[in-house]
Amino acid sequence: MKATAQAGANIAFVKYWGALDAELHLPLNNSISLTLDQATTLVTVEFSPHVGEDVGEDVIELEGRRAEGRLRERVVRFLDHLRRLSGSRDRARVASQSTFPVATGLASSASLFAGMAVAGLAALGLALEPREVSTIARLGSGSAARSVFGGWVEWVAGGRHEDSYAYPLKPADWWPVRDVIVIVSQEPKEMPSLAGHAAARTSPCFAGRLASTSEHLALARTAILTRDLEALGTVAEAEALLLHAVSMTTDPPALYWLPATVAVMRQVWAWRREGVPAYFTLDAGPNVHVLTTPEDTPRVATGLCAIDGVQRTIVCQPGGPPVLGDVHLF
Template sequence: MTTATARAFPNIALVKYWGKRDERLILPDAGSLSLTLDQLATTTTVTLKDEPGDDLFALDDRPASPAAAARTSEFLDIVRQWAGDDRAAVVRSHNEAPTGAGLASSAAGFAALAMAAAAAYGLEMDSRELSRLARRGSGSACRSVVPGLAVWHAGDDQASFAEPIPGPDLRLVTAILSDRPKAMSSREAMRLSHETSPFYPAWVRSTELTLAQMQAACRVGDIERIGQLTESHALRMHAVIASSMPPVRYLAPGSLQVFDAAQQLRHDGVVAWATADAGPNVCLLTTPSDAPRVAAAVAGLGVADPDRVHVMGPGPGAALVSPEPTEEMAR
């Protein structure tokens, strides 16, 4: 197959990934756990050229930035090495989520790219192998290969992958406060925290404990405990980020209002626990029955356009879809 198209969805970590022990292999210092969503997908088409050369990468119908193009080519070099095929590729990708704004667009993007590139270059992979491959592009992408709740195991290259776990039926109410790219990428800020935060060693130890507690809560369907752990771990991550030198702050004043709204909703008897990745946008973990009330409360805050408040459920893993025409771009 010389052309393949894949679709993958973002995931939001309930137990956060923040920090690597190996930059080249993208191996985390601690495991993490996430929920793959059913909206805001990335669709990526990979078309192989007839010979080696420069790769081409278009994002949302425009040439990608030099940094994004270089990162994509570096990832494709790994695929080419694994496949024993040195042909260059044309990559076209479309993000339904804001790019680089803290809503896991890179996770969906590299999961889709891994799936499409593996198919185009003729690599036959099971879910575990594909998760390992996606991890080499973006750590959290290994979780978007997997449907629903997924745990990413810390370990060596062979043992660091994501796999699905059982759990209760959850909903995430996402509030998109900003779609502007972050001033500092997650990759840069993660490295900064690792190197400069005095709290980083404790962060790693506490994450290992939180992950074990979260998996236990998921097994028994304890939504209250899942929510407590989710919100606490998110705030710990942002505390570590803020304690870096120089300090980095991703949460905006409106983000904190959403966290406060979650606390008020709980006081009123509604299931609502807030979390945020490395960006200003906030997600509220809730149940299917409480999701409409949570969404209405967030929309009423005025910090996000009501049209940008979404109720999302568990989504599928990365999958191949019907390819789009690519002849003109491959010339």
């Protein structure tokens, strides 16, 4: 059977960086994010004994290219978990197509594995509760646990597979914040997030960042519940800078920023001095998210596009959970 799902990437305000268990993608702290409506991945999954008959293996094509190396191994491990759940021995075919640059620090693995979880379970005829789907998606990518839900989401760290899951804090229509994604590079980042997580503990900044997360989580929850953009933006910026302080000081170090990254951050600070409600955050990559109000979005998006090195912007609203559809990629 074949199924297709569309899932949104998410942007974390309180970050996940460094793992308790790298194999199960168990984090060391809770995290909070927003699922996005215009940064999405469409994933088609089919399980059939006829798939890959000529090569005797799963057929995996991501973003129009045959998956190879570690990426292929990661997807196959995820498919193996789905097969164990269902008792299936069929080979799988997987295809994906995203609306934004992948492997550039924009949570493409979150939307990929959330979509793959929803589509794969549907293709196998398995109907599970969202919490369990979240734990399954996490096995592909930690942040995928959050993309199983729409809107404002918290991922519980837990200490075991069953206890590490995401849940919705508020739905997508709770608060019409805008997230302007600023694309300054479409090239895959030099250090993938999995390698960054593995190196995180070598940073002298790691313990300090981790110690701040409880306070930041409380502040972010309150900001979301009270729709306080200044409070949420302040936490989001602090978390972003702390994450990159860690990544820059690991062994080996990872400097994700480009000159345009810094220029965007400086412009956001300049706008705030002028009274424009704009706040930045970014995950492990050079591309930046700028949070603002619906009313200020046109000015912010236009101004960001005028910065040297900015290639384009994607204006996002809060998005919903993954949805199944009948338009397949193969």
